[in-house]
Amino acid sequence: MEPPENYSTSAFAVPFEDAKKIILRWDSTASDEARERMIFDGDREEVDLYLQAVDEIQKSMSSTSISPPSSSHHHDQDNNSNKVNSAMQIAMARLEDEFRNILISNTSPVEVDSLLISDHALAPASSLNRNTSSVRSGNEFDQEEVGGGGDHVDALDPIQRADSSNSSASYRSTSSIREIHLIPQEAVADLQSIAKRMISAGYLRECIQVYGSVRKSAVDASFRRLRIEKLSIGDIQRLEWEALETKIRRWIRAAKVCVRILFASEKKLCEDIFYGIGTAIDDACFMETVKGPAIQLFNFAEAISISRRSPEKMFKILDLHDALMDLLPDIEVVFESKSADSIRVQAAEILSRLAEAARGILSEFENAVLREPSRVPVPGGTIHPLTRYVMNYISLISDYKQTLIELIVSKPSTGSRYSGDPTTPDMEFAELEGKTPLALHLIWIIVILQFNLEGKSKHYKDASLAHLFIMNNVHYIVQKIKGSPELREMIGDDYLRKLTGKFRQAATSYQRATWVSVLYCLRDEGLHVRGSFSSGVSKSALRERFKTFNAMFEEVHRTQATWLIPDSQLREELRISVSEKLIPAYRSFLGRFRSHIESGKHPENYIKYSVEDLESAVLDFFEGYPVSQHLRRRSQ
């Protein structure tokens, strides 16, 4: 329904007096009927008639203002123009109300849920609730809001789950702006014909305000459905991180809907209604509608970006960063106008602040790893919780490689700063040429971790256990790196080899620390007695040797059975390595000197164990369980 465009052709035009009558008939302050009914709710003929009447008034108004006031008709003229003015005001007040009414009755809540779920399906305009009865839509509102949205939650949940099960990649969606029709096209045409008249009569400001207040309410309603909360920065600082994580996840989803669908559609609506009427009016209306909501939306991300940095926040902050980064081109498009500068700028600021936060958290994490203060040694020399934590953290970091490589642009702060300080490790960057700063940071974290572990190993009273502890932990680090292709690629084979060498070295050190003294009992030196007749072996010395060996082995067996090597392969390897040294030495020692003992009294007191006994005893090692008080004796 296009309104008659040309005001001047008087073929259809209503004469001035009739026009005035029509206007006055609809003067809402005058009659009950006018108050009760809305013109645009009723007959289209009535609508056309009214619009023509308005045009007529406007025409006569411009003609009265043009004609010069002649002194003789001065009073008449004034009076006349006053009447026209008055009629104009009545008409404009009426149109303003009609405008508001059309806007309100056609504003149905955007079905945010369906938007969330069918993220890729193009929602046709028909998916919108098009009932024009404001009564019903009002009730629906209430139910939705009051009910707290029980099914609301259910509707959200599947995505939530899908999101959390996916990795960061899910936030790098490629979907982009999708406009929907917020208001049916016929209503848009009506609104346009009213807006044209209000604006040409100089009622632009009123028009913008009515438009803004109704649409803002609609946007706010959608915000509620998206469960975008208003939280002060103070609130957010106080909230538990777990609670914030949920909120961040929800925000990311909501922000996408807001920018790509809600705001974009609002913009489209403004363009549709105010198309071809003056300049920048559509933009003014758009900003009037969404400026507040947009600021509210971004305030949350801003508050997160300035919250206290701690390692556990890293990944959600990266999610937030990625989501915002993703949205930025769309924000640029939706808020392209000059008056929306501040919103664009704010989004960019938040993004850079989030990037800064991610950088800060990484260095915070490095500090935390360096300073982790626990001194109580883990029993059995097994993997320290810190090692597990750090390595899992690092693997997660490598999952976010794509983003972090862009964000982490400087090398770790080590080297010159710490040189000469014995309390911090040093790292040679020269041999790590060509690595990304992120990779350097990861390596640096591993260096720091090892440094911290070395410190912790000093708290073991038993040096062997300290070596075993280092071996276990470094081995775990190596396994973790190997387990993640991303991580392995970043750390690089060179450094991996270094680490492998390190735990092998620790294994060797362990063996040396434990077994050198045990095997020392099995040496020949000191047993042969010079000048003696009987085969030159001192029996007492030999007995002493066997006794010492037995005692030492029993002790090692007893203690080291409680030690733990969690990795079965490593455990096996170390046992084999121990056996390879122990068993041949014992076998040959036994072979050489068994006869001497067996020829004496109570040989079983000295030769307690057969080679097989030892072999099976070694199998008890590093299982982490205490063994029965005595070694199984050789079968008698």
Next chain:
Amino acid sequence: MPATENQPSFLGRISIRRNQIIAMDGNHEQELEDLELFQRHIGDRFAELLSPPDNQDSPFSGESFLSISWLRKLVDVFLCCEAEFKAALIMGSDPSQISKPPLDRLLSDYMERAVKALDICNAVSGGVDSIRECQKLAEIVVSALEQKPIGDGQVKRAKKALSAMISASAIDDKENNHPRYAERTWSFGRRGNNSGGNHKDRANHGSFRSLSMVVAKNWSAAKQIQSMCSNLAVPRGGESTGLVQPVYIMSNVMVFVMWALVAAIPCQERSGLLTHFQIPKQFGWAHTIIGMQEKIGEEWKKKEKKGSAGLLEEVQRMEKLGQSLIEFADGFQFPAEDEKSEEAAAQVAELAEICQRMEEGLLPLQQQIREVFHRIVRSRREVLDLLDHGKGEESSKTRQELLTAAATCVCHLYPTWAALHGSQKVVLKLDLHDDRGKQKAMKAVSGLQGIDSISMDMKEQKLTVVGDIDPVDVVSKLRKNWHTEILTVGPAKEEKKDEGKKDDGKKDDGKKDDGKKGDDKKDEGKKDGEKKNPNEQQMAELMALYKNYYNYNPYPPQYHYRVISSEENPNACAIC
């Protein structure tokens, strides 16, 4: 401290000074001097706000107390004080001292306060928006009543806008938790009797309006101010060494500025605002602040009875005009009497002028508040880093280790300063009169590390030093022999005597926001060779936008570390 010709280098000197502090042999003289200067600057700056320079030709020159431009000056003063405070904190401080009681506690209290101030910034910014709503209504009034002769139609139109304006601005703090957004009302009690649905519909819309406020529903500006004041105790004698006083002073300044903003601009829930904040009278710097507080307090009491949107001068005048125009409209009969319509015309003209002033001032004010927000965030970050750092260095170390640690801290701090600020240009005012003095001064300064150039303007007694330098270092070197005041400190690369230079300051800010990858933005053309990923490029573009955005600000906020002497108008150009 006697002046020696052979000064050790910056690092050496600082670390010696640190060690002395640790050895409880602190250089109190220097500290006291710094403190005194800081206090004096604060006192001076606020004094200027209390009694603006007398060039009031017209009573409403737009510069008067609690006007928009006054508020903008207030915000500027805050930014200056904050910059100076941070400079004192970061440059003149010893990290190990910072992380020890009582400073650690005081600083973390300060940081808490800063976070609260952020919320106030947001709320005030929202308040400015609601003033703009009133402004738009006032514009309708103006455009309706500007026409001549005024007819019934215009009066009706104006009346409608006026009543919306009055109801939007007349907020009773006690009953309404949030300022009402100015909204066009129905011109008649529409369908009040027929359908409950419609009624409900409208009620819904009413309640949604509160959603567009920036802050949470139960948030209260008055309570926020109150909680900012908690823990704000006068430092006891034993504690008031080193940075304790500056932290206390700055806390007060921050609370006061936030308090004044809340009082001037409509904010959510402000009842009892007056009672929450008291500054002890015994301090010299506090006098002017107290003076202003009393003045604002009086205004507040006056207004509280009426229930007002805010003390902002323009808003008050707008309300007053609104009231009398409504009277005019109520008694209007066509044709209007000449006398009445002349009176109304004058009022409309005044209203138009206020609208104009709001149009020009509110947006920049909002931007400045945003700048305060940024600044607080940045400072908080830096201080938190400092605190963390101090803690780390301190843990499980013997005294000897602490000494070396402190030295390395300083080593670490120095590059931070340089990295943060790049090459600096420091302009000082020196009290010297002959060439010998000039030579001596230049010699003293040239002993410092990182100096690029020194120049002395004898006529104006100005010394300009450019280089990777610590301004405090320069000053303390000179102050031994001459009375020295910092006029400006800023990034070295500036177009001289150009408004644009303030934007350079912005550029610097932007760079920092952008973190470490920011360096290549300055000369994008030159460094194109460097690998640049799309994101970085995007960021660069955005930051360029950001800069532009500030270019349009006719009243750009002063940046960082701009320290102004008492003799200067805080709004004057930083260089000339």
